[in-house]
Amino acid sequence: MVSSRPHIILSAAISLDGKIATITGDSALSSKKDKIRLHRLRSQMDAILVGKNTILQDNPMLNVRYVKGKNPIRIVLDSLGQIPTSSKIIQSSHQIPTIIAVSKKASKKNLANLAKFPVDVVIAGQNKVELKRLLRFLHHKKIKTILLEGGGTTNWDFVSQGLVDEVVVTVTPYLVGGNKAKTLVEGDGFSKISQSLRLNLCKITRQNNELVLYYN
Template sequence: MSASRPYVTLISEMTVDGKLTLKRGLSSKIIMGLMDMESQRFLHKKRTEFDAIMVGSNTIKIDNSILTNRLVEGRSPVRVVPCSDASIPPGSNVLNHDAPTIIVVSGRASPEKVEAIRQKGAEVMVCGKEAVDLELMMEGLTKRGIKRLMVEGGPTLIWLLIQKHMIDHIILIQIPYIIGGDSTPSLVGGPGVDSIGQVVGTDLTDFYKVGNHLITEYDIIYEPNGK
């Protein structure tokens, strides 16, 4: 982990076969409805342990996520959404006043859309020219006092962060159901690796049960072949 970025933990719920929803384009809130209350509280308790929580803009557009703690005692983290063109819908829940929000855009975002976000009370952070520069974004978050960052999705953002060696720890909440589907989104998207020499390794650090759900924790090993 670099001193110029927060410690990043990916926390996600997924089915036994690694699926995030029923079909591509559908909200992940559908399968979250299969989580028992104890596991939902576990997820919300985890949110209170981080300075900020981040999801990609496509997740916001599909799920209209709130990204706050609503089930346990404790504060809600700062909400962070990378959105290069500032196309996040103005009615998005993350633009409400339940918690501070930072929308990260690039230089190509239209001034009108940026101003509309600011009018909602969110901070806009410009990082990069054509697309959000993840390194600049992490530096900016660090300067704002964010030391621990939780990432909840989506698959494309997770892939980009892994490619940049920007995820340090993973906590998976396994929902005890199977969905299947050739094109159903799984935890990590993107183009994937081209050879066995490019795979990213993990080290299992803990496993335990919460409610009816298996929780597994891993450190990521950014070495050839995960060794």
């Protein structure tokens, strides 16, 4: 069957207790070895996608630095077009293609701020970014593979709409705790195990103190 949307791999480093960050938003969970593995995977993808809070909290570059390889296109979900233009992702948009997906709720002022940089602003949705609409657009733009790099809120939106094809998680040797610390998948959650997304474990690798689990 020919797919009408990109293939989506959800990727994250999690603590042993399933958190992707501490209560203060510290997400420095993975080892250097894991960063090298992640960057190799990034270099094989057409795009990386994250939610706005990940930009606000981590200010990531979302590029390929730990290995030699091409940078994927970077995509941020930001319904109101609020991400700071001082963020690394906007500041480096001259070098690496960057898409900011917004909704019709984004103000003219925010759009004008973003327009000062060579970012592609895509309006997909009324109040919030509508993923299926966005993915149709990205598919049209020949983006065939997306690495979904969180955070938990964005992961839930993809999982709940049946838009995750594979999961690659690095289980790191930390017990983080905190009932408000973000987990791999946030949102309302499924009410029954029978309704939740069930995957098949297809590969495990060990990197010193970490396990990398591959599900599809």
